[in-house]
Amino acid sequence: MSGSSQPFIPFTRPSFNQETIEAVSEVLRSGWVTSGPKLAEFEASLSTFFGGRPVRCFANGTATMKIALQVAGIGANDEVITTPISWVATSNVILSVGAKPVFVDIDPVTRNIDLNKVAAAITPKTRAIMPVYLAGLPVDMDQLYALAKKHSLRVIEDAAQAFGSQWEGKKIGSFGDLVSFSFQANKNLTTIEGGCLVLNNPDEAKLAEKFRLQGLTRQGMDGMDVDVLGGKDNLTDVNAAIGLEQLKQLPTYQTRRAALARQYFDVIRAELKAAGLENLQLELPVENFTESNWHMFQVVLPLDQLNTDRAQVMTELKDLGIGTGVHYPAITGFTLYKNQGYKTSDTPIAERIGKSILTLPLFPAMADEDIGRIAKGLIGILQKYRKN
Missing domain, CATH: 3.40.640.10 (Type I PLP-dependent aspartate aminotransferase-like (Major domain))
Structure with a gap:
């Protein structure tokens, strides 16, 4: 709940x-x-x-x-x-x-x-x-x-x-x-x-x-x-x-996913501007609408610019009635792989993104207004914890 x-x-x-x-x-x-x-x-x-x-x-x-x-x-x-x-x-x-x-x-x-x-x-x-x-x-x-x-x-x-x-x-x-x-x-x-x-x-x-x-x-x-x-x-x-049956519905699903992704780009950027956070380094996906199927919409949080961590952002979004996911932490950080000698430091970009990537809701049955609610909630949390 x-x-x-x-x-x-x-x-x-x-x-x-x-x-x-x-x-x-x-x-x-x-x-x-x-x-x-x-x-x-x-x-x-x-x-x-x-x-x-x-x-x-x-x-x-x-x-x-x-x-x-x-x-x-x-x-x-x-x-x-x-x-x-x-x-x-x-x-x-x-x-x-x-x-x-x-x-x-x-x-x-x-x-x-x-x-x-x-x-x-x-x-x-x-x-x-x-x-x-x-x-x-x-x-x-x-x-x-x-x-x-x-x-x-x-x-x-x-x-x-x-x-x-x-x-x-x-x-x-x-x-x-x-x-x-x-x-x-x-x-x-x-x-x-x-x-x-x-x-x-x-x-x-x-x-x-x-x-x-x-x-x-x-x-x-x-x-x-x-x-x-x-x-x-x-x-x-x-x-x-x-x-x-899913194969028959795929074109409809794909069109809807792409439309929702476009809204995400537009609304997130508008919310960042309205909050005076244009310089906040929130990393969005590659804005490609001819090759991606928009399976997920993921952002990378600018944790070095925030007085909080990803877990707190996710908790506060959940309190707003918004579910999120983490896809994915770096595999080399798992115990199974560390025990075999792998180190996250060997792949530093993956290490950083694995600690800060956040998956936002995206599925065909979403309503248009859901995007605005999610974007407003996320940007509000980032504004709250932004370092001075």
């Missing part, structure tokens, strides 16, 4: 229409609720979305990334270059296949991995680059793939937050190497839990199928066989039915 008399605004909330509810009911009534015809239909629809590339779905986005690494043949003693600003699953899956994450600092403007610093991190053990598209904003794809080609590296795109994003008019996932998406509940397209992997050819797709179901290669009247070590990572028809 918040101290505000106004309705609480969460930082995100999925949208489900009546057609989605009916589609789920239809699957439940069919008697076939695990992986079946709806999953096949969903994968076919996703393949069409990505220009005909093979697509396989999984129980969650973490499994999707791990299987991408396995399909690429990455394992013990290999190194994978990635970013320290992401959900920890990005680096955890690298560890889980026996490889080593190598963290490269981020660009302070895009908050994505700084591709200009990647070459210096490449060693004879480097096998792949795993960029993350924070809040849906892709890296420079031309630079990424030129770098990978020059050094003969695989690219595993952690596009968990970038479904519907583009690069120079082409959908992320419609080109490139292995591209992983998440369909978790807060994503632009959700299946509640789930994810998909865009692959390069039918052989990779077949291998991904094996990894998602215990390595099974054959079953039926002639018996069965297993030839790789797989897991249990299949997506159900219930989830697939939700995904199919």
Whole structure:
């Protein structure tokens, strides 16, 4: 409960229409609720979305990334270059296949991995680059793939937050190497839990199928066989039915997210000016409306100009009935990684942004007036704690 008399605004909330509810009911009534015809239909629809590339779905986005690494043949003693600003699953899956994450600092403007610093991190053990598209904003794809080609590296795109994003008019996932998406509940397209992997050819797709179901290669009247070590990572028809309906709604959702993001830029700047805080170094996202899918709207608080910390700002926003999130602290600061010798000081930009980034509410069902309420609340708190 918040101290505000106004309705609480969460930082995100999925949208489900009546057609989605009916589609789920239809699957439940069919008697076939695990992986079946709806999953096949969903994968076919996703393949069409990505220009005909093979697509396989999984129980969650973490499994999707791990299987991408396995399909690429990455394992013990290999190194994978990635970013320290992401959900920890990005680096955890690298560890889980026996490889080593190598963290490269981020660009302070895009908050994505700084591709200009990647070459210096490449060693004879480097096998792949795993960029993350924070809040849906892709890296420079031309630079990424030129770098990978020059050094003969695989690219595993952690596009968990970038479904519907583009690069120079082409959908992320419609080109490139292995591209992983998440369909978790807060994503632009959700299946509640789930994810998909865009692959390069039918052989990779077949291998991904094996990894998602215990390595099974054959079953039926002639018996069965297993030839790789797989897991249990299949997506159900219930989830697939939700995904199919979400895919139909995606253009509407995307348009609304972009409209809300535009309002954020306009209203935050207006509130800063009205409060006499034009010189306050509140860092806004890259103002790009052709490539980002506006999965999240994040600001970086100017903590060195404030007599408070992020936790207090979040608490006071909650008291105003406004939910926020932190996406993300630097992975290298977690105990698991510190115990392996990683230090946040090795990536100082990520360390700073990880301590001061703040995710504001953004989801299609928000009302226009919510943006003004959020911006006014945030700027009021910053004004209150601004150092003299």
